[in-house]
Amino acid sequence: MNTNTLPTDELKKYGIINEDNSYSKKLNADDIQKFLQGYTIVADNDKSRATFQLTDNNTKLKVIHLERDKNLPEILKNSKDRVEYTDIQKVSNNLLPEFSTLEKKAFIFDKETNKVVEFDFIKNARELTAIIADKKNTEELNRYIAELLKLKSFLQDKIVQFPEMAKKITNDLNIVSKEFNTVAGISEKQNHSQKQEKSNVQLNVNDPDVYQDANRMREEESQDQDEEIQKSRGFRR
Template identity: 85%
Template sequence: MNTNTLPTDELKKYGIINEDNSFSKKLNTEDIQKFLQGYTIVADHDKNRATFQLTDNNSKLKVIFLERDKNISEILENSKNNIQYTDTENVSKSASELNFEKKAFIFDKETNQVVEFDFIKNARELTAIIADKKNTEELNRYKTELLKLKSFLQDKIDQFPEMAKEITNDLNIVSKEFNTVAGISEKQNHSQKREKSDIQLNVNDPDVYQDANRIREEESQEQDEEIQKSRGFRR
């Protein structure tokens, strides 16, 4: 780990280190150590996100600027109620590059933190978490977002033929998750319909009505006998 070749001018420019070359107080010791080992620093503000990573033996700073369709404060607040989905554009890339990402933000009640998942990189984990919630509405929302991403990638294959292989790989991942979710959704709908059918069968079962009528007739006879006994006692 080399710290002698740090690009100090750039690090100062983005507020990662101070004028005296000390690291920003916003970073703790663990953050600094990870950053020097190649981990990425992420800075969020409103709809904007910037990521910083040291490369080439800590001699260069890789900076990526992203722009979301929602404010980070809005995402964090609303994620407490349901899963938040965002579309993110990598504004550091040129128009000739694929610069789109789709993310899901899920509130973890155990840690009381919001966790971010990428639709491509964290596909299987994301699907498993949402399916485990057993919430039909959430599952359908996720299915809709997968379908949007699937359509987007299909369009991009024609737009970026030189990246067709990479985009196709991403498309295959999304298609697989969509099929998985569609299968889960179909099973849930079938199960719900069967439960409703069982209820209807019970209600419309002729034996149920016959038993009910028989019980009512027996109760009526018992009541008549009681009335007759009561009248006879009065005499």
């Protein structure tokens, strides 16, 4: 790894390093070390997002510009009440000029840390599904299913449009399809359980055996009352 041939002009252009070649105060020592090892720096501003990564033995800076469908303050605010979903579209990339990928994210408020955590539908698929399933909230589950279907449809269209990228897109599609099947199964079990509970309630109210037992009790009580009346009348004689 070469740290002496950094693309300083580009790093200064994007504010990663200062004019005196010191690193931005927004980056801590751990961020800087990871960046030099090939990790990506992410910068968010309203609806815009940019990612920065050093490549070619730290001699080049790979920059990808993205645009989100919602602004960040809105996402952070809404995520405190429910899971907030957002789509991020690449404005530029190094794959094909006309090829544009879609990143779908979920923002979830973590009550233990009091922070909003971002999850990627592909990279954090299993973890995201587990968190939403653990909420045991039918509405949240259905919203997640709808977002998975949107992403699945997008990827299926891209395979047809860009067959040369089919292998990579298919890998992502398989991940999304697996999570969809998992969540759909959970949803089906929840719906079945709710229907069973509703059926049990109706059975308690409408069960003919219950009414027959009640009628028998009323008949027996009526007979007992008649006998008491007859005894009473006989006693007065």
